[in-house]
Each structure stands twice: as C-alpha cells, then as structure tokens.
Amino acid sequence: MSPPVKIDARLIKRLPAIGDSEAFELNVHLKSDAGVTVLWGASGAGKTLALNCLGGFSKPDEGRILVNDELYFDAATRVNLPPQARRCGYMFQDHALFPHMTVRENLKFAAASARHSSKLNKHRRMIELLEAFELGDLAGRKPAQLSGGQKQRAALARMLVSDPRVLLLDEPTRGLDARLKQAFYQVLHTTRGRSQAPIVLVTHDLEECMRLGESVCLMEDGRFVQSGSREQVFARPASAEVASALGVYNLLPAKIAALDPSRDTCSLDVAGSQVQGRYLKGRLIGDQGFLCVRQTESRLLPNIGRREPNQIVLRVIGVLPSAQGTKVLLEHGAAATVSEAEYVHLRGEETVKLDVPASAVYFLAK
Amino acid sequence: MPAASIDWFPLWLSLRVASIATVFIVTLGTFVSYLLSHKNFRGKEALDSLITLPLVLPPTVLGYYLLVLLGRSSWFGHLYEEVFGEPLVFTWQAAVLAAIFHSAPIYIKGARTVLEGVDYRFEWVAHSLGASEWRTFLRITLPLAWRGLSSLASLCFARSLGDFGITMMVAGNIPGQTQTLSVAIFDAVESGNGKAARMLVLVISVTALILLWTAARISRPTVRASHTE
Numbered sequence: 001m002s003p004p005v006k007i008d009a010r011l012i013k014r015l016p017a018i019g020d021s022e023a024f025e026l027n028v029h030l031k032s033d034a035g036v037t038v039l040w041g042a043s044g045a046g047k048t049l050a051l052n053c054l055g056g057f058s059k060p061d062e063g064r065i066l067v068n069d070e071l072y073f074d075a076a077t078r079v080n081l082p083p084q085a086r087r088c089g090y091m092f093q094d095h096a097l098f099p100h101m102t103v104r105e106n107l108k109f110a111a112a113s114a115r116h117s118s119k120l121n122k123h124r125r126m127i128e129l130l131e132a133f134e135l136g137d138l139a140g141r142k143p144a145q146l147s148g149g150q151k152q153r154a155a156l157a158r159m160l161v162s163d164p165r166v167l168l169l170d171e172p173t174r175g176l177d178a179r180l181k182q183a184f185y186q187v188l189h190t191t192r193g194r195s196q197a198p199i200v201l202v203t204h205d206l207e208e209c210m211r212l213g214e215s216v217c218l219m220e221d222g223r224f225v226q227s228g229s230r231e232q233v234f235a236r237p238a239s240a241e242v243a244s245a246l247g248v249y250n251l252l253p254a255k256i257a258a259l260d261p262s263r264d265t266c267s268l269d270v271a272g273s274q275v276q277g278r279y280l281k282g283r284l285i286g287d288q289g290f291l292c293v294r295q296t297e298s299r300l301l302p303n304i305g306r307r308e309p310n311q312i313v314l315r316v317i318g319v320l321p322s323a324q325g326t327k328v329l330l331e332h333g334a335a336a337t338v339s340e341a342e343y344v345h346l347r348g349e350e351t352v353k354l355d356v357p358a359s360a361v362y363f364l365a366k
Numbered sequence: 367m368p369a370a371s372i373d374w375f376p377l378w379l380s381l382r383v384a385s386i387a388t389v390f391i392v393t394l395g396t397f398v399s400y401l402l403s404h405k406n407f408r409g410k411e412a413l414d415s416l417i418t419l420p421l422v423l424p425p426t427v428l429g430y431y432l433l434v435l436l437g438r439s440s441w442f443g444h445l446y447e448e449v450f451g452e453p454l455v456f457t458w459q460a461a462v463l464a465a466i467f468h469s470a471p472i473y474i475k476g477a478r479t480v481l482e483g484v485d486y487r488f489e490w491v492a493h494s495l496g497a498s499e500w501r502t503f504l505r506i507t508l509p510l511a512w513r514g515l516s517s518l519a520s521l522c523f524a525r526s527l528g529d530f531g532i533t534m535m536v537a538g539n540i541p542g543q544t545q546t547l548s549v550a551i552f553d554a555v556e557s558g559n560g561k562a563a564r565m566l567v568l569v570i571s572v573t574a575l576i577l578l579w580t581a582a583r584i585s586r587p588t589v590r591a592s593h594t595e
Contacts, residue, residue, distance in 0.1 A: 055494055
C-alpha cells in the first residue's frame, strides 16, 4: 500500500501587473507524502506565495488544498478555512517572536490560542517543549535578549505548542551564517522527532535543499519545472534550464554520434571529443543537446600524454579562488573546482582534459 | 487685579471636555482605524476621505452641520431630548461633540498609519497559532501599536482643549456652563480683560506644550530598543 498523501494542493493564483511589477501567475500542483518538501527557486519564483496560499494568508483563484484528508480550500465548493482553523505552523526567516513577550509568554500565547486540546495537555506540552529545545533557562527573556540560535529554537517550540498539522517554513535560514544554519538543521531534527506534521520549506539555498529536502520542487516563474524525490531531481534534471538553474552541473553542447542498444552504449560528440555512456532510450543519432555532468563527478587533468576515452579537451578561460579550492573556468561555460594539490599540475596550462566517467554521462535534449 | 478674580471654570470645563472627547475618540477611533488598516471593503477610501473632511472644512461649516444634525428638530436631537429631558445644543455635552469632530480626524488618520505599521508577520503568526482576530488584536497588534496610539491620544487631547469655532457654534458661550478655555479667552479679549486673557493664554500654551512633549516622549522608542530590535 502506498503511504497516504499528506499534502495535495493545486494552486492557481493570478496577480495583476501593478506599477513596475509584471503580471504573475502561480500554477502548481504540490503533492507530498514525504516529511520535508522543499520549494526551491530564485526570488520571485512564487515560492512564498505558494506557502501563503497553504497557510491561508493568500486566497488562490482556483484549486484545492487537502492536508491529511482535510479540506482547507476548494474554489469549486467555496471552502476556505481561515488561517486560525488550518493549524499550520508558520515560521518566518526572522522567526517573528512577539517582541513584547518573554519566551514563556510567547509559548503561553500559542498554548492559549490552540483550540483543540485540553488546558492540562497544552501546559504539559509547553513544559516539555521548553525542555526539549533547551529554553528552560531562557524562558524569562524577551526576544531582544536572545541570540540568533536561541530565537530559532524558541520560534520552533512556539510553533509546536499548538500541535500543528503542517509546518510552513519561509526561508528560515536566510541571512544566517554557516554556524547558525547548522544549529537550525539540528533543531529541525528535534522538531521532526516531536511532530509527525509534514514540513514545507521554502529556500533558495541549494545546499539546504539537498540537505533537508526528501521531496524537492524546483520553481521558476510560478511553476514547478521539476518535482520528485531529491535523488531523482538531482541525478536527472528534467531540462538544460533546470540543470543550469541548479548551477552544479557542467553543460557541454553534444550530438549523438552512435547508439548501440545491444551493448547498451551510446557515443556522444562533445566539443570535438568522443564520450561513451549508457544507451539513450528514445533518442536518434544526430540529436543535438547537452552533456550534463555534475561538477563533482568529473575530474580535471593536465592535457598531456595520450587522451583516454571520455576525456574532453577544453580551453581554460580563467581561474578563481574559491572556498573549496581553486575554480577553473572553461570554455562553453563549464567549470571545475580543484584542490590546491591538483591545481599545481594545471597551473599555466592553456587547455585541460575533463575526465567524465561513463556512469556520469547524462544527455539532455535541446 | 487679584488673581482670585480670574474665573478658572473654563479651564476645568475644557479639561473635562477634552478628557471625555479623548476617551470617545480613542475607543471608537481605534476601531475605525483598525477597519481602515486591516480590512478591505467597498467605500473604504471614501470613508477615509469623509473622516478627513473636518480637517479641511472651516469650523463654522462643521458647526453648522452639527447644529443641523443635533438641533432640536433633527431626529437625533429629538431622541436626545426624549431620553435626557433637555436639548443637546448649547450644553457642555455639545462641546464634547464639537471637540470630537475637531480632533478625531487626526487620531484616526494617525492610528491607521500606526496600525498599518505593525509588522503583519506577528499577526500572521498569531493567526497560524490559532488565535482569533480579536485576541490577536488585543494581545499582539495593540501592545505593538501602543506607543504610537498613546502619543496620538495625547495629541488628540491637546487639540480637543483648543477648539473654538465648532464649540462656539454648537455649545455657545454661556459663562459657567459652556464657556471653554478658548471661548473664554475670546470673551476676555472682547471685553478688554487683558489680564485674564494673558493668564488663560499662558495656561493653555503651557498645557499644550507639556502634552506635545509627552507625546514626543512616548512615541520615541528607547535607545536600547532601537539598537537591538
């Protein structure tokens, strides 16, 4: 039996052009049975709008929102639960802790506002959460007296007091440094241990998307350009546009030179070099497109000695220092990051060899 | 002339009128400005314009409107007379209404801006936690808007102290009954009582200055808060 679908939301919302901003249409079908669903996209892609529609803060023009078999919104039958009745925990990037209340009062407010549980239960839950999120000693402090990490914990604890059915997190780590991000991932882990509620998380941070997203929806211009499990999406980006938006692939212009279904192989003509890979189903010889290889799956070698199969010779355009080592910029917009030790062998070279293992060869049609 | 000969009744009357008017304005005005700042309804901007109108119309025009609305021949005036046994116009209660019309626009316009300025995310979070609109308003919006609203209330009080035109039209100038401070000053100048006029002018100026200073103090966030929030 397949697991029950936790969120099934078909959202269509049109925003008219106002002033400088152009008209915008959100048109997505969010389906998730996973714990954490990440909406990933550049700013202006409509991620937050989708989240607001789920939370009840923005009313879709058409569509239907089902969460755990409960109808939140249905344009056809004019069902539209107000945010108070949806029990969606909503978290903003700066946590929006009520500034005039202490941490305990923040949690108390949430407990008193929740409508479905007994007073005793809510009180017990509040005490538990203060402990679980290590807020016991900070309970008497106002948000202005808390550090960034403490604010995160307080905001998540406050959200959980009301026992939400779904958690909506809007760029919760935006603007945080690496240390605080790690801290947030830790508390999110605690959160998941204490709540079965599915999480929808909006981010434009690819690392975060990779790390947290069990299910991933890539958004562009109000639509999902690709959605599925994290592994699916990252191993097989749906189009060259998706791959280039993700920014972790090298896309090199390629043409299918040979196809051999009996030996399960293909041969691609990439920038004057031959690259072998697995057979490409449904493609024809002569098809134009891109060879799409994750930057971390290829190796950069000095252009000396005999050229082995699956080595593409590319011109070096420039070199940039980066946090992970040295980034070598190549023709066709390709790039590779190498360690200092590797770079020693590449210094001053005009051309290099990009070594692509056959298992990493992925062809994207134009 | 000894100080005892100055009649202080107008000062007490003005303070009473301004206090009652301010209570009315703050209660009703906060409600109206919440509607204007948080709700979308047909005719919203028309209502806003109607509320602003007293700011630009001459006081005599407003006084005239009020006389028509509250006079003994109007239904409201009639009802009032039925209930309280005396007509509303030319009483100190009419002076309260005059002060309300004089000051409410300032409060409502300002309060709309203050309430719109409360970060919507706090209200969203409260709603998402299950808090009703009323509870959110009382526990989140109002405390966060408190500074701005109190500052407006003291501004409103100061302005209510000083109405002249509308009060003259609807409450008249009956010494010991409806003669407010500003009307008494006019009266004193007219009758050549320079000392009384000077005294009353000084009192109202100092009171207004203190109120404005208080308003400014309230609306200014503390240094610490502005650094950390």
